[in-house]
Amino acid sequence: MAVIEVEDVVRTFTVHRRVGRLRRERTEVRAVEGLTFSVQQGEMVGYIGPNGAGKSTTVKMLTGILVPSAGRLRVAGVDPQRERTRLARRIGVVFGQRTTLWWDLPLRDSYELARRIYRIETARYRRNLDRCVELLELGPLLDVPVRQLSLGQRMRGDIAAALLHDPEVLYLDEPTIGLDVVSRNRVRAFLAEVNAEAGTTVLLTTHDLTDIERLCSRVMVIDHGRVVYDGGLDGLHDTGRSERTLVVDLAEPAEPISVPGTRVVRVEGSRQWLAFPASQSAAPLVAAVAANHSLVDLSVREPAIEDVIARMYQERQTERGESTVVGVGD
């Protein structure tokens, strides 16, 4: 059953730009342009794209914060724009850049407010809070005013706050931004557990691709307000024509090795780096190298997903004939 349905959604913004000293120019910017996708119940989807691709805009339309300019949206069967408060009871939202917790009050007070605003039954509230406290290690933080929490602690606190009312859908906008490695891992483990246990549908926007590699079976890549890739992580490698790298240590320095279908990307003394398509097996290549050179050692490196996506954007841009280079991960 599709929990999130998005059909031909468009959102435009009017941007005023200064031209000269006093004149201003109005331009229409399409943040999201004919976006269509659906997410099934229990799926955990990574939603990625460069800055300004329309990720946050999508999430904001799915929560009812922003009104779409055109198209149709449904979340858990509800139209976010028309029944925002009804939908709010069924979704949880975490904005990495913005806390929903009460700055001057102990963490516990924010949860108490959630209990009353969402009308969570006491037993259910207790159970959910206990579970969050245990898995996110919030116990010692409950009586600390939020302003005294570190960024990682606050993020964990925010995630717990979004889950107390058992939402069917959880949106996470950059949930690991600015966190240290330990906090990141804790947050990821917790999210995986919530998804597996409660069957919560999760839509995750992130710049940290490790989040996606660890958590998501499905990735949607968005660029210029359109979905340009939708599928598994493996498929992303194929689409991005990603390459694996064979690193060989030869007995003595040699000329760059020439094997059909591969290219040498780097030579350093007796060590050489050979790139080959990720879809191919490394075995024939190793055999071909070993036939002509004496091998001391070798290793195969998997492609980094950052590179895959960066290549995808570059290719799309050459197609469009644009010259700007879009970085991923900044």
Add this chain to the structure above:
Amino acid sequence: MFEALRAYALIAQMWVRASMAYRTSFWLTTIGNAVTTALDFAVIAIMFLHTSALGGFSLPQVAFLYGTSGMTLGLADLAVGSLDQLGQRVRDGSVDTVLVRPAGALAQLSADRFALRRAGRVFQSALVLAWAVSRLHLDWTAGRVLVTLMLLVCGTVIFGSVFVAGGAFQFIATDAAEVQNSVTYGGSTMLQYPPTIYARDLVRGVIYGVPLAFVNWLPAMYVLGLPDTLGLPGWFRFGSPAAALLCASAAALAWRAALRAYRSTGS
């Protein structure tokens, strides 16, 4: 409606508790507010040491205007006055967090930064009003009592509507708080004095433009039994409920349009 009030109460309660985190600051601002509003009335009292009437109004009559103007603005400010800071929230995009909660945005944003110390103005104005009533030596008929109560309720609604409309406007122009302040705080100061001291066009503006005259000037003419010097139809003195309804409807429409126009921030 009940849901909205409940959400309002829950959030207001959180803010009261949060303000107690800075206890000293709470008491200092409370005392500060009381002193400044008291000085306001002292200015009027000092004026009457030199003259016995102001625009044909005696001191107790001006005190009646002062008390009713202060109380209605004070009540509106206590309830929805936080909306004049909405621009800040719109600019930094934190309205987002309000919109994902299962409660009306207006209720939540009105309760934002709820501060009990704002009750100081209401209390102080009520004292002045009580003093005025004791000195006016009026025959308190049922009609006078009723119109005074109507004045307090409708006046609060009219000022409240201006706050809401101003808040709505800040969704579009985030630094518009000053325009709204000139109508609310400026308007209230204006209403503390008799209408007879102002230029005709200004008075006309607050009757047909932003209908602040219906807050206390017009009903006060009936309560104080004064002749109409403005040359208005007699029923205007009882027109406050209609004016309040009109203001509230306009404010509600503006608010809905504003929420739809909300564009959040880039991230």
